[in-house]
Amino acid sequence: YRADVLHAIAATWIFLLLSLIVIRSERWQGLWFAGCAVAVAAFAPLVWSIEFRPWLPAPLAAYLNIKTGSLFPLFPWSAFMMAGAAFACWFVVARRRGMERPFMLQLAVLGIAWILVGHFSGPFRFLPEAASTDWWADPRTFLLRLGIVLLLLGACYSYGLVRTPKKSPLLDVSRESLFVYVSHLLLIYGPFWGGRSTAEVVGRTQGPVTCLVASVALAGLMVAGARAWGAIKQRKILLNGR
Known part of the structure; x- marks a missing residue:
């Protein structure tokens, strides 16, 4: 449990x-x-x-x-x-x-x-x-x-x-917090590498520089994903409203 x-x-x-x-x-x-x-x-x-x-x-x-x-x-x-x-x-x-x-x-x-x-x-x-x-x-x-x-x-x-601000990466992420939460867990713990997760492949202990680079990369992916998902939902709303 x-x-x-x-x-x-x-x-x-x-x-x-x-x-x-x-x-x-x-x-x-x-x-x-x-x-x-x-x-x-x-x-x-x-x-x-x-x-x-x-x-x-x-x-x-x-x-x-x-x-x-x-x-x-x-x-x-x-x-x-x-x-x-x-x-x-x-x-x-x-x-x-x-x-x-x-x-x-x-x-x-x-x-x-x-x-x-x-x-x-x-x-x-x-x-x-x-x-x-x-x-x-x-x-x-x-x-x-x-x-x-x-x-x-x-x-x-x-x-x-x-x-x-009316538009910013921070606002985009805040509006799609559930998407970001699920996506980052899948990226880190999803068994996409021959049944192993990224956490298992990379290892749980790394140096400060590696952790910093990985954190920035993950944050960038999440911002891009949140903006893309928000745009998809907005497009769907506009299409349904026609």
Whole structure:
């Protein structure tokens, strides 16, 4: 049994929706989601060190850590969605008060701070020695990744204010996010090389330059594919409208 990214997304969405039903205040919703994100990210190493199958059915244990082969267990991946929900709640409050731009600037600054903390800080010592030290579950990795997301979010927001683009590769990709998601998984994990995937052929560990080149190439393919797929759908809409 394995929990993939869609399983993690669905389970976290259910939790978020139930929380919204119970907690009606946007301020308290944000605090609740932020607290949950901190707890999930902080205790992910401990959860990853525990074998849950003696106490839980394997399909449920698969949601908690990687010991059943899961790629995206709830610890720590659901913390990213919870953090996003928290910032979304606070963004709504800031926009209502006319503080949207300062809020986005603060997010970008916070992102820079978290990138630095995640990269330069030493191991966190509040967990038992038996806790997992896998970098996927390390709270510093969570801070680093979330900081990068916040910084990119602030940059995209600023770009939108300056340029107000109606057409751009970023908009094309955002409109075809499902196509991009499915396509990149097929390209990486599809068994197109004599029954082997690209990930298996290339190998899971490469140097920084190779990873950078591969990432840029994959991003370029996804942008081109998203634009082509969007054009096909638009053409079909126009033909059906005649």
